[in-house]
Amino acid sequence: MREANFLKALRGKACHPHPAWFMRQAGRYLPEYRAVREKAGSFLDLCFSSELAAEVTLQPIRRYDLDAAILFADILLMPMVLGQDLAFEKGEGPRLSPALGDSTFDPAAARNMDIVAPVYETVKRVRSELAEDKALIGFAGAPWTVATYMIAGRGVKDTAALRRFAYEQPERFAALIAALEDVTIDYLCGQVEAGADALQLFESWASGLPADFVRQWCLAPAARIASAVKKRHPEVPVIAFPKGAGSLYLDFAKEPVFDGLSLGTEVDPHWAKENLSAKTLQGGLDPLLVAAGGEEMRSAARRLKDTFAGTPYIFNLGHGFVPDTPPENVAELVSIIRE
Numbered sequence: 001m002r003e004a005n006f007l008k009a010l011r012g013k014a015c016h017p018h019p020a021w022f023m024r025q026a027g028r029y030l031p032e033y034r035a036v037r038e039k040a041g042s043f044l045d046l047c048f049s050s051e052l053a054a055e056v057t058l059q060p061i062r063r064y065d066l067d068a069a070i071l072f073a074d075i076l077l078m079p080m081v082l083g084q085d086l087a088f089e090k091g092e093g094p095r096l097s098p099a100l101g102d103s104t105f106d107p108a109a110a111r112n113m114d115i116v117a118p119v120y121e122t123v124k125r126v127r128s129e130l131a132e133d134k135a136l137i138g139f140a141g142a143p144w145t146v147a148t149y150m151i152a153g154r155g156v157k158d159t160a161a162l163r164r165f166a167y168e169q170p171e172r173f174a175a176l177i178a179a180l181e182d183v184t185i186d187y188l189c190g191q192v193e194a195g196a197d198a199l200q201l202f203e204s205w206a207s208g209l210p211a212d213f214v215r216q217w218c219l220a221p222a223a224r225i226a227s228a229v230k231k232r233h234p235e236v237p238v239i240a241f242p243k244g245a246g247s248l249y250l251d252f253a254k255e256p257v258f259d260g261l262s263l264g265t266e267v268d269p270h271w272a273k274e275n276l277s278a279k280t281l282q283g284g285l286d287p288l289l290v291a292a293g294g295e296e297m298r299s300a301a302r303r304l305k306d307t308f309a310g311t312p313y314i315f316n317l318g319h320g321f322v323p324d325t326p327p328e329n330v331a332e333l334v335s336i337i338r339e
């Protein structure tokens, strides 16, 4: 069995060239994705159709020969498990109802894990079609990030109203985070049992928070989830992505249960290499460089490669591709990573 370079890097081995995958590698910037998306109907129909979700998971691997596929699903499936209705309105982003901020909705009352059964089926399909030297990444949102959507009932521009909810209704907030931890542990174990080789926890809203808040409500829940999953599946590597955590990345680097740390666009790669090397590092390239392309993209990608040469770095972005990224820029980026 040939182990994927992506997994070797997560176990601490420096690979040359660096293994590569990209956040939002399956998505609207790809014409073949848009074709399947149209056939599927809504975005959620696509998430719950195992056959079509497997197809879009594999599309970027076929096109770019990347080292890892990421399961096509969304972090907002956990609120559905906890009883919220989810809809994506055209051009408006997600809507979750009832929003927790202004209702008495109890997230512990109506739990239904059956909703995500098709996701496990997608994992099985993808793993059976993927070459053995390619890894399949399963994922979930970290509880605080998922809670931001659950409390607001929609996407937000900052977390002011949500911190206020956490401070004003601490018991409801703590119960929500605990409920999310529980279902996320089950969900990630289900993905591993279906064939996921590694897991990533997306904490997209770690920016702009007090340090103690990050430690208590971002780091601790993510670490408890990773520990519980590893209790059942000790071999599975876990990557944390505390986007915008700033110097608190240091605290994540000290947490033994994480194997990898994904760097947001704003993290200085040299600082990361000096200070976070207890972990396999991943990511950091500004996705807008790939949208823009040209010499700026080429030189930034080469600098990132050089900075992490000889370390178990995994090439990736600092956040997901934007929808108008030209697919040919991605092809050029991949050739630079491999040159």
Ligand code: 1CP
Residues within 6 Å of the ligand: 022, 023, 024, 025, 026, 027, 028, 037, 043, 070, 071, 072, 073, 074, 075, 076, 093, 094, 139, 154, 155, 156, 202, 204, 320
């Ligand atoms: O087809 C479409 O128009 C839907 C766009 C889309 C896609 C492609 C959404 C809606 N979700 C996804 C897939 C997705 N989401 C993946 C799968 C695979 C891949 O990366 O290729 C993953 C890992 C996610 C994770 C996700 N969803 C995050 C965490 C990462 C991040 O971007 O910060 C978040 C915050 C979401 C919520 C979400 N889902 C979709 C949208 C438009 C949003 C953002 C809403 C908002 O903040 O306003």
